[in-house]
Amino acid sequence: MEILGLLIPVSLGLGGLGLVAFIWSLRGRQYEDPKGDAERILSSEWDDRPKP
């Protein structure tokens, strides 16, 4: 059962990482235009190089 001492912090840490990523994306206004983002990925513009 000693493995629990390792596994529980690891699982909590991974979960926390997900939470931090979610809050980061929320702060970055990535949920402002869900429809537009879904369509934008189909556009061939900036396929070859990233938008400056």
Place this chain on the structure above:
Amino acid sequence: MSDATLHDHDARLSACPACDAAPLAQRIAAGGGGQEDIVLSLPTIHCATCITDVERVLNRHPGVRDARVNLTLRRVTVDAPGMSAEELIPVVEGIGYEAHELDPAALSASAADRQGRDILMRIGVAGFAMMNIMILSVAVWSGAEDATRDMFHWISGAIALPTVAFAGQPFFASAWRALRHGRLGMDVPISLALVLASAISVYETVQSGHHAYFDAAVMLCFFLLIGRYLDYRTRAVARSAAEELTALEVPRAFRVTTAGDEPVPVVELVPGDLIRIRPGARIPADGEIAEGSSEIDRSLLTGESIPVPARPGVALSAGEVNLTGPLVMRVTAAGRDSSLARLTALVAAAESARGHYTGLADRASRLYSPLVHLLAFCSFLGWYFATHDLRLAVNVAAAVLIITCPCALGLAVPAVVTAASGRLFRRGMLIKDGTALERLAEVDAVVFDKTGTLTMGVPQLVSLDPIPAEARPVALALSQGSGHPLSQALAQALREAGTEPAPLSDLREVPGYGIAGIWQGREVRLGRADWLGARHGEATLSASWLSLGDEGGQGAPIRLEFSDRLRPGAEACVARILGSGRRVMLLSGDAAPVVQDLAQRLGIAEWRAGVTPVEKAEALRDLRQQGLHPLMVGDGLNDTAALTEAHVSISPASALDAARTASDMVLMGSDLAPVAEGLELARSARARIKENFAISLVYNIVAVPIAIAGFATPLMAALAMSLSSISVTLNALRLR
């Protein structure tokens, strides 16, 4: 939760354009027309190609720094310092997309976004905590014992307590507000369950007990926050669309200059300007009448129900409504100095005047909250007196509160309303009022206005030939002064023919009848046949009559014919409503033959022509007194009273702003079909809501006796909660 957020929470409850008028005016006053991004509304964009096309053409345009399309809101935000929307609109329209200017000051997107992000953040935190605690709880449910169980409980508690404190804030705040006002809302039992579950679990953990409800507390937060978020989304979408309507038109006034009338933003008005005010329009600034006479409706500002006569020299205040005649007003205090306080009063008056309708959710929670508290309290007393074991009694009471907690109830209504209004919104109908969908479901009679509602309301003059050349300047002067669609069509036709208006005095509009003025000492009139002493005849075209007084053998009024076409979808809509067994009535201010012709074409048996605004409102009151729930569909100033009187009301987006403010729903497109669809959808939405209540009731009937009997375990609470929440959400989604 800070005070500001609390106010946001209150503010979101009103999703009507009128309620946005005051903050809008405040923002305009604060902004003062400073340099900002240009926002254009693009109603026709829909795909990836549209996005790239619009962005590419705008980015290539000299002077544009950046352009970003938001497809969800159908807008493009352009960063172009020193440029105006008038320069950019042709650029976008040049590649085939419709574009309209939006006033960025009227779009309060950022404040609403912050609130949406706030709820999303709490959902995220609660979801993270729920999943982790659930992993630990599964171990406990499957038989972890002694030290392991205690450790798992401690870890769960360490995650759950901060989560409940953070994610539960909206409920605690709202419960506290309800209690302070002496009410028991849905949030009081929720908060009590959260606090009690957390407290009892901490106690049990300290005592190495078997049951801890940390998972239940966090799950409760998670599901209820989802309900809150759905609720918020529905209102935010409606409000942003309503704001867009406001932003499309509000801050313009018509300044009188030597070169003719010139539209200017209200913020640019300065004291001393002369502005023209059309009948039916709100007065944009404080001032004094310089020319013209009319009547002024001050009821929304002062409570006077009788319109006040207005002559040159009379002072006007921003927010009053000009009723009958066109006015030229000299501005005495503009924009930030004048209208603010009065607009706020206007909004408050409009809101308090609105009748109160209790929604299904409110009625359910009014019944539910006392019952739940009573049940929990009784089981506590029962167990305490039976066993004299305080710990056990509190445990049972907490279990009852958790099991009955309105997880499903909190989701039952928002999930259905979101699904239904989302579907209606896609079809072009915008719901402004929270309970409008429920009221729409009760409708058993539909009253239509004719001009502008069943017909497009943009008439065209059939021919200019009946008007003699010398009468044309008079006709133009008369028709220019009226907001009536026939007059505007006449004015447009005459202006295109190169006519200059003749000088008239004493121009006044008689609502429901027409417009009159004095020309060379003779009274000239433009309006309805019976008002001018002419017979309308048997023709089925809309007609207006022009009378040039009695001199020179020109006594006989001249007949001017207009054609008007049906609104698309009108026939199908009326047929569908008649097919569903509801009464359909047509009330129009137009002449009898025209109305009769339309009624026969649409198969409407009950119709009345020549109805005045007062009679319209009375007709609706009669219907209500007969115990019916009438839906009023209308667009004009003469419908405003009837729209307010009806059980629920719809107006097209082309309606006068006064009518749109008075109605509960707005049709965004020109198609009338969504009205019939909305009626059917509202019925099925109400059925879904009731089914959802039944589902939660069944879960409660099964689970509550077990909880009262003391057999409830955290596993059962978790199962009941998630099963009922998921089943009501799935049931609601059947509407899409």
